[in-house]
Amino acid sequence: MNRASSWQLMxxxxxxxxxxxxxxxxxxxxxxxxxxxxxxxxxxxxxPGPDILGRIATGVIWVAALLSSLLGSERLFRDDFLDGNLxxxxxxxxxxxxxxxxxxxxxxxxxxxxxxILAPVCALLLKLPFAAWGTLMLTLLVGTPMLSxxxxxxxxxxxxxxxGGALLSLLLLPLFIPLLIxxxxxxxxxxxxxxxxxxxxxxxxxxxxxLTLAPLAVAAAIRVSVN
Amino acid sequence: xxxxxxxxxLTSVRAxxxxxxxxxxxxxxxxxxxxxxxxxxxxxxxxxxxxxLLQPLEGEVWLFxxxxxDDPELWQRQTLFIGHKPAVKAELTALENLHFQSQLDGAAHxxxxxxxxxxxxxxxxxxxxxxxxxxxxxxxxxxxxxYSQAKLWILDEPFTALDTYGIELLHQRFQRHLEQSGSIILxxxxxxxxxxxxxxxxxxxHNDEELVYE
Numbered sequence: 001m002n003r004a005s006s007w008q009l010m011x012x013x014x015x016x017x018x019x020x021x022x023x024x025x026x027x028x029x030x031x032x033x034x035x036x037x038x039x040x041x042x043x044x045x046x047x048p049g050p051d052i053l054g055r056i057a058t059g060v061i062w063v064a065a066l067l068s069s070l071l072g073s074e075r076l077f078r079d080d081f082l083d084g085n086l087x088x089x090x091x092x093x094x095x096x097x098x099x100x101x102x103x104x105x106x107x108x109x110x111x112x113x114x115x116x117i118l119a120p121v122c123a124l125l126l127k128l129p130f131a132a133w134g135t136l137m138l139t140l141l142v143g144t145p146m147l148s149x150x151x152x153x154x155x156x157x158x159x160x161x162x163x164g165g166a167l168l169s170l171l172l173l174p175l176f177i178p179l180l181i182x183x184x185x186x187x188x189x190x191x192x193x194x195x196x197x198x199x200x201x202x203x204x205x206x207x208x209x210x211l212t213l214a215p216l217a218v219a220a221a222i223r224v225s226v227n
Numbered sequence: 228x229x230x231x232x233x234x235x236x237l238t239s240v241r242a243x244x245x246x247x248x249x250x251x252x253x254x255x256x257x258x259x260x261x262x263x264x265x266x267x268x269x270x271x272x273x274x275x276x277x278x279x280l281l282q283p284l285e286g287e288v289w290l291f292x293x294x295x296x297d298d299p300e301l302w303q304r305q306t307l308f309i310g311h312k313p314a315v316k317a318e319l320t321a322l323e324n325l326h327f328q329s330q331l332d333g334a335a336h337x338x339x340x341x342x343x344x345x346x347x348x349x350x351x352x353x354x355x356x357x358x359x360x361x362x363x364x365x366x367x368x369x370x371x372x373x374y375s376q377a378k379l380w381i382l383d384e385p386f387t388a389l390d391t392y393g394i395e396l397l398h399q400r401f402q403r404h405l406e407q408s409g410s411i412i413l414x415x416x417x418x419x420x421x422x423x424x425x426x427x428x429x430x431x432x433h434n435d436e437e438l439v440y441e
Contacts, residue, residue: 002303002304002305002332002333002334002376002377003304003333003335004330004331004332004333008330008333009331009333012327012330012331013331015327016316016319016327019318019319019323019327020316020318020319023318023319023355024318079316079317082312083312083313083314083315083316083317084310084311084312084313084314084315085314085316087280087308087310087312087314088308088314088331090280091278091279091280091303091306091308092303092331093300093303093304093333226280227280227281
């Protein structure tokens with residue numbers, strides 16, 4: 001009889017995911033490298049004048065973050081599906097949404113958190129005024145968990161389709177648009193000297209909503225996918 | 228003998244084809260059920276229904292005298308399912324796989340080294356599983372059986388890719404599980420070494436009219 005508690009099962013799955021990710025470092029580094037490359041190419045393409053770069057910096061960083069989150073998302077459940085671990089997750093005595101939540105957290109630790117840490121470098125490269133750095137990092141800190149949770153829903157839905165990459169992007173990009181608008185608006189209001197409090201709070205609310213509901217959707221999608 | 232698992236009037240339709248209809252079976256503690264049939268007849272589907280991965284079109288499955296959906300957690304804690312896919316992480320070594328898997332199975336104090344020796348993988352413990360052969364990966368997956376306390380084992384083609392020694396080892400483990408009044412449901416194209424009361428056989432044919440239950 002399996003006597004493990006739900007909490008133990010979730011942490012074990014999280015530790016295993018981390019161990020697997022550390023063995024496949026290129027999969028973790030690739031999306032981050034993509035963001036850095038996009039950000040370094042922009043000054044070369046539009047010219048190094050601070051008036052243009054500073055204005056588009058937030059948009060460039062956020063669009064790069066959105067697209068990079070799509071890059072790695074297909075793999076979120078793919079390996080587990082192919083090697084049979086997804087079946088075992090469904091048969092595990094822990095609630096499936098809890099295990100899904102654990103996987104989302106690990107995905108964020110490996111894709112979202114590094115982006116938040118990289119943000120000052122990107123801001124520097126794009127000559128974003130220093131006053132807005134804090135707000136940019138804050139929007140990324142609040143926004144990237146949403147990206148992880150929403151890509152998890154898309155990845156779980158398309159995992160059994162073989163190559164569902166294009167479909168995944170189509171499914172997810174419309175959902176990312178509110179995030180993009182409010183994140184850009186928050187940094188913009190800091191730049192013009194007003195408070196970004198409202199936009200950040202709204203993003204935080206959206207994040208909590210997504211993190212609460214997404215694991216349930218992921219669990220339902222996994223159950224359909226293993227059939 | 229107490230009834231461990233009971234399937235009542237199961238019907239399953241996959242891709243517009245009736246695999247089996249009104250299939251009933253009953254298995255007690257210490258008994259082994261061998262599901263036979265040609266490729267694509269629905270053996271795996273039956274096992275996945277019993278494991279709780281698939282819903283049958285009609286009918287229900289009972290474990291310890293209560294329906295599956297009444298207490299899914301009891302179900303999940305008391306059964307162990309090993310399917311076609313071995314659930315072995317290709318990037319991790321055999322030792323790490325056993326370590327994580329035993330924690331996921333809630334087995335405390337598992338000596339992973341002892342387990343490696345039992346399944347004959349000693350000396351290969353620090354090689355990523357993707358570099359091992361299919362049979363060796365199968366052994367990592369099947370190592371779960373040696374510490375499993377689950378009452379019911381559901382095994383889809385457990386002998387695939389195993390050598391004769393591995394098959395012999397698995398037979399010995401099955402024997403001990405049956406002596407501890409555990410139950411086993413398996414599909415296999417190999418003949419099993421049991422006969423008589425312990426062994427039940429069910430044969431699923433392509434034509435659902437010819438469903439035979441011995």
